[in-house]
Amino acid sequence: MNKKIIFGQNVIENKIKVLGQQISNDYSKCNKDILMVCVLNGALMFFSDLIKNIDCDVFIDTMQVSSYGDSSVSNGDPKIVKDCSIDIKDKHIIIVDDIIDTGTTLKFLKEYFLDKGAVSVKIAALLDKNNCPDLGDYVCFDCPKGFIVGYGLDYAQHYRQYPYIAELDGI
Numbered sequence: 001m002n003k004k005i006i007f008g009q010n011v012i013e014n015k016i017k018v019l020g021q022q023i024s025n026d027y028s029k030c031n032k033d034i035l036m037v038c039v040l041n042g043a044l045m046f047f048s049d050l051i052k053n054i055d056c057d058v059f060i061d062t063m064q065v066s067s068y069g070d071s072s073v074s075n076g077d078p079k080i081v082k083d084c085s086i087d088i089k090d091k092h093i094i095i096v097d098d099i100i101d102t103g104t105t106l107k108f109l110k111e112y113f114l115d116k117g118a119v120s121v122k123i124a125a126l127l128d129k130n131n132c133p134d135l136g137d138y139v140c141f142d143c144p145k146g147f148i149v150g151y152g153l154d155y156a157q158h159y160r161q162y163p164y165i166a167e168l169d170g171i
């Protein structure tokens with residue numbers, strides 16, 4: 001399948017450093033625990049880069065939500081496949097995801113964490129297709145509305161390992 005690289009590795013890493021610094025500054029005076037939650041599998045690469053650039057004390061955990069199955073078409077009904085193991089109550093939660101598309105998954109997760117007693121819930125995303133303004137609190141890049149792969153993002157489980165972000169042709 002043809003692809004067009006839209007963000008290269010250096011650009012991504014530099015932007016993640018800036019985002020990490022911004023998050024560190026915003027949370028430096030927090031008097032409650034901070035929990036950063038990686039939404040598997042798409043946010044894996046972004047998450048591991050981001051947490052290396054956070055210089056306040058944070059807990060980390062992972063969760064998995066299914067909404068796309070194995071295709072590129074969302075069924076719009078998120079379900080928790082793997083939950084966090086760390087208790088959410090009384091913590092500041094930063095959800096880290098790969099991309100904000102319709103926003104369905106992240107709105108669902110935000111509600112979920114608030115229901116579990118989180119003090120606050122913010123969203124960090126590598127990419128934003130801008131269909132859902134104001135949902136992302138920390139976003140690396142706005143991106144085209146086409147189908148995006150690489151740096152953790154997949155098309156039917158392919159292309160996640162690319163160290164760059166690309167747009168696929170003909171999807």
Ligand code: IMP
Nearest residue numbers: 042100101102103104105147148153154
């Ligand atoms: P939502 O539509 O915002 O709920 O997006 C749900 C999930 O679909 C995201 O977290 C991604 O894992 C995946 N997704 C949405 N758009 C793309 C894309 O362009 N490429 C790869 N995955 C995507």
Ligand code: MG
Nearest residue numbers: 039042097098
């Ligand atoms: Mg995802």
